[in-house]
Amino acid sequence: MTDKNTYLHATDVHRTFGDVTALSDVSIDIPAGSVVALIGPNGSGKTTLLRILAGLLAPSDGEVTYDGPDATRPLGYLPQAPTFRPGFSTRETIAFYARLVDDDPDELLDRVGLDRVPDRRVEALSGGMTRLLGIAQALAGDPPVLALDEPASGLDPGMSRRVFDIVEALAEDGHSVVVTSHDLPLVERAADRVVVLDRGEVVAADTPAALRERTGGPLHETFTSLVEADDSVAIRTEATR
Numbered sequence: 449m450t451d452k453n454t455y456l457h458a459t460d461v462h463r464t465f466g467d468v469t470a471l472s473d474v475s476i477d478i479p480a481g482s483v484v485a486l487i488g489p490n491g492s493g494k495t496t497l498l499r500i501l502a503g504l505l506a507p508s509d510g511e512v513t514y515d516g517p518d519a520t521r522p523l524g525y526l527p528q529a530p531t532f533r534p535g536f537s538t539r540e541t542i543a544f545y546a547r548l549v550d551d552d553p554d555e556l557l558d559r560v561g562l563d564r565v566p567d568r569r570v571e572a573l574s575g576g577m578t579r580l581l582g583i584a585q586a587l588a589g590d591p592p593v594l595a596l597d598e599p600a601s602g603l604d605p606g607m608s609r610r611v612f613d614i615v616e617a618l619a620e621d622g623h624s625v626v627v628t629s630h631d632l633p634l635v636e637r638a639a640d641r642v643v644v645l646d647r648g649e650v651v652a653a654d655t656p657a658a659l660r661e662r663t664g665g666p667l668h669e670t671f672t673s674l675v676e677a678d679d680s681v682a683i684r685t686e687a688t689r
């Protein structure tokens with residue numbers, strides 16, 4: 449049975465890469481009007497799950513269903529390392545994406561704080577600015593579901609907060625937002641629900657407050673108590689990439 453206010457469902461998702469199991473029987477719902485944060489150690493399967501949720505990678509088993517409203521663009525996606533075609537300015541780049549979905553490029557740039565550098569070539573943007581342009585691209589067309597892979601990574605504290613403010617505002621507007629992040633204080637502040645992955649499995653899925661109650665301390669303490677202290681999996685799988 450699916451909740452009609454849940455825009456995206458992943459059911460029993462399993463994904464392998466050769467002999468590496470990246471995800472094992474993962475089931476999660478991404479409700480409308482909320483932020484779901486995927487957290488977990490490096491190599492725990494967050495990006496793989498996000499890409500499967502975004503329809504960019506097929507699960508080896510299980511399924512993902514979109515149950516949101518009809519939309520020109522149902523889902524916006526920010527990759528972990530957004531790249532853009534060199535030789536074009538920030539505004540030309542976002543105008544390309546905006547035109548596809550009848551959106552306003554200047555508003556998109558303004559939303560992510562890039563309105564001051566419309567003429568800068570994309571190859572001259574800093575790492576953080578490139579990420580912000582990626583977020584603007586993901587927002588184009590106002591998709592009901594946003595899947596953002598580490599949107600605040602590499603950003604200064606002010607910009608990180610701004611990005612998470614955008615994330616929260618999107619949820620308040622009724623969007624479904626699923627986000628991966630290693631910034632646990634920001635996750636704790638912004639997420640309605642936190643899914644903790646470890647070695648491809650969901651080891652906890654709850655509200656930040658409920659997770660905090662497990663240890664009585666901040667989210668990073670719960671995180672540490674939930675995930676196994678062993679980096680051998682990440683090292684082993686790195687060799688097969």
Ligand SMILES: Nc1ncnc2c1ncn2[C@@H]1O[C@H](COP(=O)(O)OP(=O)(O)OP(=O)(O)O)[C@@H](O)[C@H]1O
Binds near residue numbers: 465488491496685689
């Ligand atoms: N294309 C691939 N080929 C082989 N293994 C892969 C591939 N993509 C991911 N993996 C493996 O799947 C596992 C999960 O990787 P994933 O990138 O989803 O982790 P993550 O939680 O996003 O990590 P990080 O926090 O470092 O970004 C890792 O062990 C990784 O090495």
